[in-house]
Amino acid sequence: xxxxxxxxxxxxxxxxxxxxxxxxxxxxxxxxxxxxxxxxxxxxxxxxxxxxxxxxxxxxxxxxxxxxxxxxxxxxxxxxxxxxxxxxxxxxxxxxxxxxxxxxxxxxxxxxxxxxxxxxxxx
Ligand SMILES: *[C@@H]1O[C@H](CO)[C@@H](O)[C@H](O)[C@H]1NC(C)=O
Numbered sequence: 001x002x003x004x005x006x007x008x009x010x011x012x013x014x015x016x017x018x019x020x021x022x023x024x025x026x027x028x029x030x031x032x033x034x035x036x037x038x039x040x041x042x043x044x045x046x047x048x049x050x051x052x053x054x055x056x057x058x059x060x061x062x063x064x065x066x067x068x069x070x071x072x073x074x075x076x077x078x079x080x081x082x083x084x085x086x087x088x089x090x091x092x093x094x095x096x097x098x099x100x101x102x103x104x105x106x107x108x109x110x111x112x113x114x115x116x117x118x119x120x121x122x123x
Contacts, residue, residue, distance in 0.1 A: 048075060048096035049123065050103065050116055082109035084120055091123040 047054045056073040063069060076097045083090045091109060093099075106112040113120050 044094070046075060046077060048077065048099045049093040050095055050099040050112060050118055053096045053098065084109055084113075086110045087120055091120050093123050 045054075053075045055075055059071050059073045060068045061071050077094050078097060078100065079092060080095050080100055080103075081090050081092045082103065085108065093109075095103070103109055103112045106115060109120065112118075
């Protein structure tokens, strides 16, 4: 009888060790890789670089049966390249289409970035 119990305990330990697996490898990306934008594999927040607009997560859809279903209204984000006279190079930003209109309104990306307090050197 004792040998049966010992066999059961041994089997339990063997199955327990079989499912522990390898420990999670949490890889941290360097800040330079995160700042480089689209080439980085790290997921970015879906937000406008100029205006900081984010998705509306409180939207609802009302069905025919009058159920209210949650939905997310995403920001219309576009990659857009502007030439910055202050930096003497072009900058590539992920802007909402509203943000693109705002840049057009202020005439240049430099004026718009100054108005909204965005540092263009990281783009
Ligand atoms: C913009 O960022 C760069 C580097 O991160 C920094 O050297 C510079 O002083 C910043 N400019 C302003 C206006 O904050």
